[in-house]
Amino acid sequence: MAETVLQVKSVTKHFPGVVALNQVDFNNYAGEIHALVGENGAGKSTLIKVIAGAYQPDGGEIIFGGQKTVWDSPHQSREAGISVIYQEFNLFPDLTVAENIFMGNEPLKAFRLIDYPKMIKESDELLSKFGICIEPLKKVKDLSVAEQQMVEIAKGMCNQTKLFILDEPTAGISDQEAETLFERLAVLKAEGVSVIYISHRLGEIFQIADRVTVLKDGNLVDTFDTKAIDKNTLVSKMVGRDLEDIYPPKGGEAGGEALSIKSLSVGHLVKDVSFSLRQGEILGLAGLVGSRRTELAHGLFGSLPITAGSYKLGGREVSATNPQASIRSGLGFLTEDRKNEGLVLGQSIEANITMPILAQFANNSLVDFKREKNFCQQEMDKYAIVAKSGEVLVNNLSGGNQQKVLFSRWVQACGGVLILDEPTRGVDVGAKVEIYKIIRDLAESGLAILLISSELQEVVGMCDRVVVMKEGRLAGELENDQISEESIMHLATLSRENFVCD
Amino acid sequence: MSEAFKKVVSKIDPSIGIVSGLVLLLVIAGFFVSDRFGTTQNLLNILENSVSLGLASMGQTLVILTGGIDLSIGGIISLTSCLTSGVINGNSSLMFPVIAGVLLLGIAIGALNGVLIVRLGVHPLIVTLGMSMVLQGVTLMYTLEPPGAMPLSWDLVAYGKLLGVPVAPLVMVLIFIAMWAFLKKARLGRYIFAVGGNAEAARLSGIRQNRVVVFVYTACGFFATLTGLYLVSRMGIGDPRIGGYYMLSSITPVVVGGTILAGGKGGVIGTLIGVYLIIVLRNLLNFMDITSFYQWIIEGVIIIVAVSFYVERKKV
Amino acid sequence: MSGTTINLERAETSRLAQAKPFFQKYGLYVFLVLLILIAVSTSPQFLAPRNIQNLLTEGAPLGMAALGQTFVILTAGLDLSVGSLMSSVAVIATSIAPDNVMILPIFLIAIAFGALVGFVNGWLVTKRKVSPFLATLATMIVLQGLRFAWTKGAPLSGHLPPGFRVLGTGTLLSIPVNLWALGFLILVFAIVLYRTTYGRKLYLVGGNPRAAFLSGIHADRVIIAAYMICAVLASIAGLFLVGYVGSVDNWVGKGYELDSIAAVMMGGASFKGGKGGIFGSLAGVLVLIVIYNLVLLLGFPIQTQLVVKGLVIILAASFYLTRGD
Incomplete structure (x- = not known):
């Protein structure tokens, strides 16, 4: 050798x-x-x-x-x-x-x-x-x-x-x-x-x-x-x-339409995207890095401006121009980059969980710490967040536990549709399996879930339906047996304009 | 020809365009405001008034390009100006050794700033603020009044003329051009931008960023000392309180010239034009009999307007 | 987890590393106690009630300014206009009738003026995206210009309502009046910071503005409010300062911006935001005024104070940082 x-x-x-x-x-x-x-x-x-x-x-x-x-x-x-x-x-x-x-x-x-x-x-x-x-x-x-x-x-x-x-x-x-x-x-x-x-x-x-x-x-x-x-x-x-032990079995009946997007554009980033999502369904949003899946999510959430088109949540037209309004109309968004866009690392588990719903724990602007603590303890038990107490700084948690903190936050805050952007990035396998189960349970409880993921296996293993994006546009949609790593990759790279010399 | 011209124009940073345009506008306005504005004497005045601010801002630009800040410039200027005239005390045989010593001292103070920032990991603002207090204190312990005197020959630095043209403003412009070339062409110059633009990427690219940081603060100490020596020549004597003005004023031309406080973007040419903007403005307001009080207001407004016009860098 | 054995191994290797968190958390308090011990042992007058009273009376305006500065630095900003605002408020106070009846109106006007300045700072930082350093530097210069334009550059004196002297130098139950005021403000703003939703949001926004925004917190409003709190407190500090000094010149508040920033940074805050708190900042203020007092008591020239202060600021700030932080 x-x-x-x-x-x-x-x-x-x-x-x-x-x-x-x-x-x-x-x-x-x-x-x-x-x-x-x-x-x-x-x-x-x-x-x-x-x-x-x-x-x-x-x-x-x-x-x-x-x-x-x-x-x-x-x-x-x-x-x-x-x-x-x-x-x-x-x-x-x-x-x-x-x-x-x-x-x-x-x-x-x-x-x-x-x-x-x-x-x-x-x-x-x-x-x-x-x-x-x-x-x-x-x-x-x-x-x-x-x-x-x-x-x-x-x-x-x-x-x-x-x-x-x-x-x-x-x-x-x-x-x-x-x-x-x-x-x-x-x-x-x-x-x-x-x-x-x-x-x-x-x-x-x-x-x-x-x-x-x-x-x-x-x-x-x-x-x-x-x-x-x-x-x-x-x-x-x-x-x-x-592999069979990782992903919970699919199934469950999809209900009424929870989110429907019509020719939505977000600046020059996302162009003319339409699809819909039903209650109880897990819809995968796949594509290469740079296919603008995250930007689409930010458009829906009001953190990037929508420049054309519209979307409905639970049948009602939404015109959210900021995250506050989106949250109020029932949307939750667990962001891809949990360190920069999700968690406040130097703050406690409790402060991170109640971030969007702090007002619920306040009387006349004074925080009711006892009520908040009790609530967070329940949440930590529910999601099996391993930490000595809710006062532990999020910084000191493992990736999986950090992610579960975010799940707890957004499940509480959202009222029907939850966008998950790379929810298992940087967590170990054990936590991954737990998170997959959480996602499936949420769907079965009637939540509509839009799952953005770069891990094809995950998309294939978790999603009831998949839409594929390519350079800011919709490249295609896959259902049931059509969903495979190959078919997704095919759509994601199909006839891609590129800068390679002739 | 026009194609080439367009290409050149498109390469110029928009902020430099804006500031140059403003300077031009002010100069044109000057001719309308007062007959005396356009006189050779007044134009030379403007050039001479810009030297000290230019030298101080030169060092500040380098520091800000790395994403830092140096609040000790004023302290260095006060200390070096006092030491120079105080120790020399009119004795021309002491002139060169003392000036050499003072330059070394300024460089050492700058280097110490850099080393403290790198080694202690304390924010540059705090390190240089502390340093500024120490230097100001040391200066005031040394003297409370303008000390000693300079030999007459040192006047040449500020007032020397060659064929009727004052030398100092010319030298200052040459220093700016040299530093522009250094930032553009020398490896270390490019590393200054790299460290300011993306410190972690610079580290992973194998750039020894600590050295770059120490270098810029050292250079800043050097330029602050030059400012001090120039002011000693202009006033004929050092002054323990003269530096105070430069602590924050050295920052204005830098940011007005398009260098962003976050670092990694900008350059010395913008700073030079920023210096002229401030000096011409001041000159003009004097002709309009507007007191320095209103000049401050205008300076503050210019900072805000300029900075909020420049688009901050987008992250990759 | 599988890491247990290794963790033990690590603990063995670095006793020093264990001491570090303690020092990071309580370093300034330890330092303050040491400083006081030095003061007590080198100067018998230090503990004299009169000296303590003087020291605290003199320090109270800085305490108020640092209290406000804490709020702004928690948002990853800083406020350079504090000193200039204090001077401006002092000038305003002397420009209104020197009658005790006017004390309350003067306070109200000063607070309103501060709120306006703070709003402008906050607006520039959030809506115009001007960096806090430049926005507040500009405000500082503009206020300076306005003040001098108003006074024509001449120092004013003797036009204060006499009651201000009492506020600045008097005592109540042998405790300085301005210390009572500081105590009251600490109480109020400690509640705001540690008990209200606003305080919680301030830490969240400071720690990660993007995450806070994406969680439905109006990050801009939180930041603007912080600048307003800072400026209002600076205005109040300016009034107590002018009461203490008795006469007003145009630079009476000079240096308070940097001293208050230094105090807050020594107290464990970070320019990255989301770190630090009121009590650390106040400890930082105490360190500064004890140094000042000590230099006087020991009969060193007053300039020594600057040197010692500078060194202490650098040293104290370095406690809180670990390499690569």
């Missing part, structure tokens, strides 16, 4: 309230593509940040190029030849494409001046290697999400890389663009570069990876040869149980 480029030995990393990595072992050979898989919150992103020196491990060691390394900052790992494409974009919106690609790695002239002509030329070459036409002097804020993703990838490829780490590089790009990426990775592999590849799209992993390592809840499950394992086995390793 080829030489070992990277060896991770029993690495441990804690965050407040969570063990993100628990004595994980991992290694990578030269000229190998090694896939890293696991559910959201399994510890993949933490592991690569530890490898890249962005986090310092609490225990264990990392051996890179035969030497034990202790990196205080990403600067050192970069110098050593590790290049990372992170899941969240790490771009500078007000700088140009070329500057972004070469950030931290600029070609220099005398006096540490940047050699712009060279930088622009090399950016051009690099981008055209991917067959992409992006003007290197354009500012990044003027690019589309997919273009930004390609810039991020190009950024990772520009230096003398020995180990190339990609975290979900294909989350926002089309199959065609992904193929170009895979070709590049094959070339790098042939040149002896070692690659760590994280993806939710399991198909890709079987297509390009040599080995695959499974993480679950911060623990190493095992490492397999991709030839020696099939997709179903891999999935059951990832979730730690058989």
